[in-house]
Amino acid sequence: MSLKDIIKSQIFFNSLNDEQLQSLVEISTLHHYEKDYILDYEKRESNELLFLIKGLARAYKIDKHNNEIFLHYIYKESLISEITDLDAVKLYSYSNIELIDASEVLHINYRKFKELFLDKNLLCQAFSKEIVKRSVQLQALVNREFLFDAVSKVSMMINDDLTMFNKLKRHDISLMLHIQPATLSRVLSRLKRNGIIDIIHGRVEVLNKDELVEIYKDKIDD
Structure with missing residues (x-):
């Protein structure tokens, strides 16, 4: 070409x-x-x-x-x-x-x-x-650096760029969001337990987009 x-x-x-x-x-x-x-x-x-x-x-x-x-x-x-x-x-x-x-x-x-x-x-x-x-x-x-807690950071990244979230290693995501790998694991487990996401063979799938957005939208609106 x-x-x-x-x-x-x-x-x-x-x-x-x-x-x-x-x-x-x-x-x-x-x-x-x-x-x-x-x-x-x-x-x-x-x-x-x-x-x-x-x-x-x-x-x-x-x-x-x-x-x-x-x-x-x-x-x-x-x-x-x-x-x-x-x-x-x-x-x-x-x-x-x-x-x-x-x-x-x-x-x-x-x-x-x-x-x-x-x-x-x-x-x-x-x-x-x-x-x-x-x-x-x-x-x-x-918002990510000054307003959001760990749950909000992870939720926003999953919502905004799920493809990249699933492409990256969990360690790299932790470094990017300035949170500990153990914290990332706890956040994902919490989101899964609440029925907002599912994790299949290590890949995240969004089950409830509205609830996912609401997690970090509340931080922006405060």
Whole structure:
């Protein structure tokens, strides 16, 4: 498949016509990366816009005690670069980005992209949606780190991303949510005992979504 066809297949770029797609191809390159590759580092300045074509990535920060703070996952067909201002002339990374699956990443010359697209009001709606999505992710992070207890943290992750919850090892989930593995086991047992989830061959299945959401929704509403 040509680079043009790959870009065209992405929902993010589907508002572009054939000529615009060709312009994007001319300022873009596709890179292939192995699992565990660190694609970007916090506070780094860049002139490349990064877009995840295939694979899976995660964003995280390191605190002053050298502890890792998980932020969010980045799924295929999503923007990796963090855009907070459509008028910005350079990009700055607000987090570290690690590829946790073998991935394909589109690198776009941001200065030229801004001239050819953003300054002409092309793809601005798509970028605005990304900014809103990042704002929601930030609010979820604040809730998780400062408002939620262990039960709320686990319940929200199960509801928001059950596929990832079942993909990860329990130890990794514990580190991500900043709870002890034994606490995670107790929370899962409690949710199962209350008929909210079931656990079959180590995989979680949601039995009562409304009750699951109510657990952490009460914390937000307080």
